[in-house]
Amino acid sequence: MTSPQLEVLLQTIIxxxxxGGLYALIGIGMTLIMGVMKIINLAHGELMMVAMYIAYVLYSSFHIDPYLSVFLAAPVLFLLxxxxxxxxxxxxxxVDAIIPENQVIxxxxxxxxxxxxxxxxxxxxxxxxxxxxSTKAWYLTDIWKGSPIELSLSMPWSVSFVFAVLITVALWFFLAKTDLGKSIRATAQDKDAATLMGVNVGFMRIVSFGLGSSLVGAAGCLFIPIYYLYPDLGGQFTLIAFVITILGGLGSTVGAIVGGLILGVFxxxxxxxxxxxxxxxxxxxxxxxxxxFIPGGILSLFKRRR
Amino acid sequence: MLEIKNINVFYGDVQVIRDISFKVNEGEIVALVGANGAGKSTTLKTISGLVKPESGEIIFNGTHLAKVEPYRLIEHGIVHVPEGRRLFVDMSVEENLDMGSLKGAAKAEREKTREMVYKLFPRLLERKKQLGGTLSGGEQQMLAIGRGLMSKPKLMMFDEPSLGLAPILVREIFSILGNIREEGTTVLIVEQNVKQTLSISDRAYVLENGRVVIEGTGADLLNDEHVKKAYLGV
Known part of the structure; x- marks a missing residue:
């Protein structure tokens, strides 16, 4: 492989x-809702679109940087x-409906x-x-003068990625270390047992839907510096979230991260x-x-059989 | 302590509990025994609020449980260790125990109660970082009991705690139920393992087709002709 070819490949993977980091954030929001609610939220991308318009209005009317609007749009989306x-x-x-999946509809x-x-x-x-x-970037040859190949790192993409990682880590901490987070996981795993342990399942559903919405809302704010916005953009991202959730195995947070990265690179x-x-x-x-080939999601390949 | 008055429960059009009444006094071990499908588990689920009765009353220490949200029952001091353990399989042993102590005094004393549970079940301490779903059957039952104990209950309800366990483990679990009672917790147990259950119970009720057919002390029922013939095979 010649060095220009290698450059293209590495640049593509980067x-x-x-x-993929941003996709992961969208996917985690979807998977959280799916885990607790047992339904696919087909309005997921549209919620992201709403957050993007919030960021857009904040930028065009008040000149608030989209990265700052994460802190405004995420709470608004939580409420929504x-x-x-x-x-x-x-x-x-x-309601007992004729079709069981009427919530999906x-x-x-x-x-x-x-x-x-x-x-x-x-x-x-x-x-x-x-x-x-929006067009700024860091170049490898600026840092390492003698580098045989040239790679660049787009500034807004990198900042968005770092934001996505930070939000994911914060979410992990919340789910793993707090009683509320554990209650959400418990509800996803066995809602009746959670009820017996004193978990208000209805409340967990509300919190999870809010949290899932605010995650995808944050992703929207991270996307807007590098993307454009129109009212029908949601459908496309709902499908992306859906693909990630299937790839990651329904309801698995780690799976959503892996699924997001794979989809991004692919x-x-x-x-x-x-x-x-x-x-x-x-x-x-x-x-x-x-x-x-992997109906149980990527992680099912590594999990040992119980 | 707990009084069940004339409850009737339906699954759809099928009546599974017919006018059942019984009571549990403080400090007792009370058993509901009977065959598969007699309505034992449904009775416990009705007390827990997972199933709603068509009619009848359930009173715990003067409170009508119909007015209590199912998830608040644990705050009143009732904990239900469900059939099939129902652990949180993707959470560690320690996290499963935490789930038992989400509210009030149980939460404040979480560390202390956990020490107590680990003393009762040293196996759980050895495996505290392991996922609930990777434990053996016996360890899972210990964890389910431990998780219940974490709530510092006044009344503990067990649904088939011996199900699927080797005989030696069954004996261990039953002796632990005795310990729990000695520590001051009242026990209501539902079992198909009639002989061992009756031998540790103060009082018991035999359920058949959703009705209480015989009641008495554990020892009385062990000598009852009908019980002997139908459940003990002698």
């Missing part, structure tokens, strides 16, 4: 990992998630409403936050070596392969 769960999804859970409806409301308010124009660091490789437009195709190839 880009894929950075993208709580309200959706409490007033729309919980009542549907109580409800989330589809929520997603449609959100994207149409966005279209009414903001029109379907493409928006972005043209921050001045899409990046497809975009470089096959063509930009083929990335979504690559995504679905991986999705179908995962469903056929």
């Amino acid at each position: 880009a894929g990992l950075l993208l 998630g709580v309200l959706l769960q409490k007033y729309l999804i919980t009542p549907v859970l109580r 409800l989330t589809v409806g929520i997603g449609m409403v959100l994207s149409n409301v966005a279209a009414i308010i903001f029109s379907s124009d493409y928006r972005s936050t043209p921050v001045d660091y 899409e990046s490789l497809t975009a470089t070596y096959i063509g930009m437009g083929w990335a979504p195709v690559g995504r679905f190839v991986i999705f179908v392969l995962a469903l056929i």
